[in-house]
Amino acid sequence: MNAPQPLHPGVNLDVTDRKSHEKASEVIFGFWIFLMSDLVLFAALFATYAAMSTQGIAQGPAPSEVFDLGSAFIETLLLLLSSFTFGFAILAMKYSTSRLRLLAWLGVTAVLGAAFVAFELHDYYVMIVNNDAWPQTSGFLSAYYLLTGTHAVHVSAGILWMIVLAVQVMTLGTNPLVKLRLLRLALFWHMLDIVWVGIFTFVYLFGVAA
Amino acid sequence: MSWETIFGQLGWDSLVFTGAIKHPSASEFVAFGAGSIVVLGAVAVVVLLTAMRWWGPLWRDWLTSVDHKKIGIMYIVIALVMFLRALIEAGVMRSQQLAAYDSAGYLSADHFGQLFTTHGTIMIFFVAMPFITGLMNYVMPLQIGARDVSFPLLNAISLMLTAAGAGLIMVSLVVGEFSTGGWSGYPPFTGIEFSPGEGVDYWIWSVTLASIGSTLTGLNFAVTLYKKRCPGMDMFRMPLFCWTTLCTSILMIFAMAPLTVATIMLALDRYLGFHFFTNGDGGNMMNFANLFWLFGHPEVYILLLPALGVWSEVVSTFVGKRIYGYTSLVYATMCIAVLSFGVWLHHFFTMGQSANVNAIFGIATMIIGIPTGVKVYDWILTMYRGRIRITTPMLFHINFLLTFVLGGMTGILLANPTVDFQVHNSLFLIAHFHNMIIPGVLFGMFAAVQYWFPKAFGFRLHEGWGKAAFWSLAPGFLLAFFPLYWLGMNGAPRRTVMWSDPAFYPWLALAMLGAVLLLVGTVFLLVQIGVSIRQRRQLAVPLGDPWDGRSLEWSIPSPPPAWNFAVVPQVGGRDAFTEAKKNGLAYRSPAAYSDIEMPCNSMVAPLIGIFTFTLAFALVWHIWWLAVLSFIVVWGVVIARSFVSQTHEIIPASRVEAENEAFLAAARATPGVTRDLEMSPENRGKAAPDRLEQAGQKRPDDVLESAI
Numbered sequence: 081m082n083a084p085q086p087l088h089p090g091v092n093l094d095v096t097d098r099k100s101h102e103k104a105s106e107v108i109f110g111f112w113i114f115l116m117s118d119l120v121l122f123a124a125l126f127a128t129y130a131a132m133s134t135q136g137i138a139q140g141p142a143p144s145e146v147f148d149l150g151s152a153f154i155e156t157l158l159l160l161l162s163s164f165t166f167g168f169a170i171l172a173m174k175y176s177t178s179r180l181r182l183l184a185w186l187g188v189t190a191v192l193g194a195a196f197v198a199f200e201l202h203d204y205y206v207m208i209v210n211n212d213a214w215p216q217t218s219g220f221l222s223a224y225y226l227l228t229g230t231h232a233v234h235v236s237a238g239i240l241w242m243i244v245l246a247v248q249v250m251t252l253g254t255n256p257l258v259k260l261r262l263l264r265l266a267l268f269w270h271m272l273d274i275v276w277v278g279i280f281t282f283v284y285l286f287g288v289a290a
Numbered sequence: 291m292s293w294e295t296i297f298g299q300l301g302w303d304s305l306v307f308t309g310a311i312k313h314p315s316a317s318e319f320v321a322f323g324a325g326s327i328v329v330l331g332a333v334a335v336v337v338l339l340t341a342m343r344w345w346g347p348l349w350r351d352w353l354t355s356v357d358h359k360k361i362g363i364m365y366i367v368i369a370l371v372m373f374l375r376a377l378i379e380a381g382v383m384r385s386q387q388l389a390a391y392d393s394a395g396y397l398s399a400d401h402f403g404q405l406f407t408t409h410g411t412i413m414i415f416f417v418a419m420p421f422i423t424g425l426m427n428y429v430m431p432l433q434i435g436a437r438d439v440s441f442p443l444l445n446a447i448s449l450m451l452t453a454a455g456a457g458l459i460m461v462s463l464v465v466g467e468f469s470t471g472g473w474s475g476y477p478p479f480t481g482i483e484f485s486p487g488e489g490v491d492y493w494i495w496s497v498t499l500a501s502i503g504s505t506l507t508g509l510n511f512a513v514t515l516y517k518k519r520c521p522g523m524d525m526f527r528m529p530l531f532c533w534t535t536l537c538t539s540i541l542m543i544f545a546m547a548p549l550t551v552a553t554i555m556l557a558l559d560r561y562l563g564f565h566f567f568t569n570g571d572g573g574n575m576m577n578f579a580n581l582f583w584l585f586g587h588p589e590v591y592i593l594l595l596p597a598l599g600v601w602s603e604v605v606s607t608f609v610g611k612r613i614y615g616y617t618s619l620v621y622a623t624m625c626i627a628v629l630s631f632g633v634w635l636h637h638f639f640t641m642g643q644s645a646n647v648n649a650i651f652g653i654a655t656m657i658i659g660i661p662t663g664v665k666v667y668d669w670i671l672t673m674y675r676g677r678i679r680i681t682t683p684m685l686f687h688i689n690f691l692l693t694f695v696l697g698g699m700t701g702i703l704l705a706n707p708t709v710d711f712q713v714h715n716s717l718f719l720i721a722h723f724h725n726m727i728i729p730g731v732l733f734g735m736f737a738a739v740q741y742w743f744p745k746a747f748g749f750r751l752h753e754g755w756g757k758a759a760f761w762s763l764a765p766g767f768l769l770a771f772f773p774l775y776w777l778g779m780n781g782a783p784r785r786t787v788m789w790s791d792p793a794f795y796p797w798l799a800l801a802m803l804g805a806v807l808l809l810v811g812t813v814f815l816l817v818q819i820g821v822s823i824r825q826r827r828q829l830a831v832p833l834g835d836p837w838d839g840r841s842l843e844w845s846i847p848s849p850p851p852a853w854n855f856a857v858v859p860q861v862g863g864r865d866a867f868t869e870a871k872k873n874g875l876a877y878r879s880p881a882a883y884s885d886i887e888m889p890c891n892s893m894v895a896p897l898i899g900i901f902t903f904t905l906a907f908a909l910v911w912h913i914w915w916l917a918v919l920s921f922i923v924v925w926g927v928v929i930a931r932s933f934v935s936q937t938h939e940i941i942p943a944s945r946v947e948a949e950n951e952a953f954l955a956a957a958r959a960t961p962g963v964t965r966d967l968e969m970s971p972e973n974r975g976k977a978a979p980d981r982l983e984q985a986g987q988k989r990p991d992d993v994l995e996s997a998i
Binding site for chain 1: 440441505508509510512513516517518543544546547548550551552554555558559562563564565566568570571572573574577581584929932933935
């Protein structure tokens with residue numbers, strides 16, 4: 081059996097499920113375009129943060145005074161690890177006949193994602209308690225909370241989506257619709273990684289170095 | 291539970307009617323009248339739907355439909371309704387300015403501020419956007435030989451988000467006030483400190499809903515154009531309207547997000563005390579101007595490009611020649627789309643950046659004139675040695691060529707920062723952008739309606755009333771806006787509620803006359819639709835090709851069946867239907883029919899529309915329980931839908947065959963109509979071959995192109 085041409089970047093279902101594979105091209109392409117638009121949104125938030133973090137500090141604390149690199153590093157590891165485990169979930173979906181393996185990897189991913197969000201909320205809490213750094217304190221903090229908050233909302237939406245899809249795997253089975261949704265959720269999840277790498281670099285590393 | 295818990299900041303005083311009773315004045319009476327029209331209009335619609343028993347058909351055939359054709363028509367209906375409102379507002383503003391020479395006029399400054407804000411917001415987001423979106427929805431899939439867009443349900447959701455935004459802006463006429471901050475809503479004026487009421491919140495949420503709807507539309511159309519073209523339809527074989535749709539879609543994908551970001555940040559400032567755009571505490575209002583125009587300038591081309599596509603279709607059809615310089619038109623469109631992202635700063639040359647920055651953006655702006663100029667020459671050369679039929683769309687096109695070039699010239703003037711410093715914020719600017727948008731976009735859409743109406747409804751529009759409308763609208767535009775150039779050069783600022791310079795008076799009076807003509811022309815357009823419906827038997831063109839059309843949409847019946855094409859067409863070049871007619875391949879029965887899979891109707895989109903409306907309304911009035919509930923319902927509907935597995939229905943091949951063979955038989959049996967008789971009742975929608983072709987002579991475009 082010769083493998084068909086890959087129809088889209090990333091994991092193709094091809095050899096194991098030709099039926100789903102043929103339907104994938106259009107929806108996956110559409111989702112890439114959605115991600116592109118979502119990235120434009122993040123780009124606008126990054127640009128705003130770039131201006132605000134230097135010129136919008138006002139009487140509030142500066143970036144280097146409020147950021148905890150250690151915590152941000154743990155968050156980075158959690159999120160990158162969760163992308164890795166999602167990769168295993170997709171491989172399980174493609175090659176394994178056992179739904180359990182897929183569900184287990186999805187569960188691990190969701191837990192890692194939830195831990196990420198919890199750490200981030202804890203960061204906010206520490207910033208507010210120690211430095212009185214509310215989003216209302218200064219333009220810089222408004223931009224910081226909106227940028228990281230938008231990312232956190234995305235991650236939380238991703239977790240909710242994951243739960244819905246896990247329920248669908250259990251009730252509807254791994255039919256083509258559910259498989260293609262999982263592929264799209266995977267793309268979404270990996271994009272959030274990339275955005276986070278940007279946040280870690282430009283917000284945290286640059287912020288502490290400055 | 292207290293009143294605030296249940297109704298937020300809503301109170302009896304929020305109703306527009308209480309203002310007129312408590313503080314009677316001319317201004318309040320105008321507001322009272324406007325609010326009454328909305329209420330009476332809504333009541334009239336409900337009574338009509340009930341009396342005619344149309345609720346069921348409205349719900350089954352329209353609101354829950356995911357058919358791109360019906361969605362397109364609904365978009366255009368929204369655009370027309372909102373157009374009437376914003377046009378009347380323009381007339382009210384004109385009459386206020388005429389009445390306010392050396393006196394207060396009859397509107398309060400605050401009311402006048404709301405008028406120019408709603409006029410601009412509506413005309414851009416709820417007239418121009420739904421009009422172009424509706425048109426692209428209707429025409430583009432037909433032109434590429436597709437049965438629907440890539441994501442039909444998403445398409446319906448986009449429509450309903452736009453409808454929710456439009457509904458919100460209509461409700462603001464009755465409940466509460468609208469923003470006075472202009473359509474661009476600059477903070478800090480629109481911040482909570484200077485605009486504490488609900489007005490700006492109405493603006494924020496109606497614009498945000500429209501913006502999200504447009505993002506999804508852009509995504510949908512781009513994927514459709516990349517993935518759903520019929521076999522043989524290479525990119526460079528697509529009709530030019532499809533190219534402009536593609537560029538507009540790409541612009542929507544990239545440009546709407548900055549607007550969403552800007553409105554959300556403004557909302558955070560207003561609701562939660564953030565400091566994005568405030569005075570002090572690190573706020574930066576320049577950032578709003580940047581984000582807004584990062585959307586706002588591409589937006590100009592989002593509106594204009596589909597209209598330019600319409601002009602390309604109209605001119606080649608009514609000249610009976612293939613479009614001149616197809617490839618250059620494609621590249622010009624692409625150039626405009628790319629350049630449109632590099633010029634946003636020319637909307638605020640005077641805000642204090644360095645002269646070098648201004649110079650770069652000024653030059654970039656002027657460069658856009660080059661690809662636009664290429665297009666103008668291409669259209670003129672298409673007409674050269676063609677047999678021009680002066681139909682209503684063609685009149686609009688010729689008017690467009692003349693006036694659009696003038697508007698482009700004043701745009702080049704404004705692109706020069708030194709000139710801009712003199713005339714910025716004056717009526718010169720108002721004249722300039724109306725000069726681009728009215729003859730370019732609005733008249734382009736009117737021409738498109740004249741041109742494609744027979745495709746959508748199976749009968750032509752009455753030509754006499756169309757010409758009457760043109761002869762009111764075209765001079766009306768000139769009278770309404772050319773005086774504003776002069777006024778602006780003489781220092782008349784925009785958005786001014788009162789005057790004292792006697793030199794302005796005659797020009798304002800001329801502008802008023804122009805506004806009246808524009809109103810009259812619009813009434814003629816409505817009359818045209820009414821008359822055409824009454825005479826639909828004489829005007830019927832069920833065979834689908836009344837103008838000797840060139841692209842695939844003319845090869846199918848009018849109105850088209852839900853599945854558009856009985857058999858997915860195969861094309862071998864540009865102007866596919868013209869080629870088929872030339873080679874005698876048109877109206878041939880296909881070798882075989884097969885079952886067609888079509889998406890089912892769905893109540894998801896209307897539900898999302900209703901609950902995003904209540905969400906936005908609750909946010910405007912701080913009714914928190916309703917906001918939370920609506921948000922949960924919207925996403926609950928989305929999740930519930932994902933559990934539905936039966937989303938498509940099968941149309942049996944036998945039914946498709948029966949309908950299509952009946953159409954083909956009728957088409958073959960009907961003698962074609964010549965171009966000279968296309969406005970007569972003899973036109974049943976089948977075009978006779980060109981006389982030159984019959985005589986075996988070369989067509990004019992072949993002569994021209996072989997000469998070059």
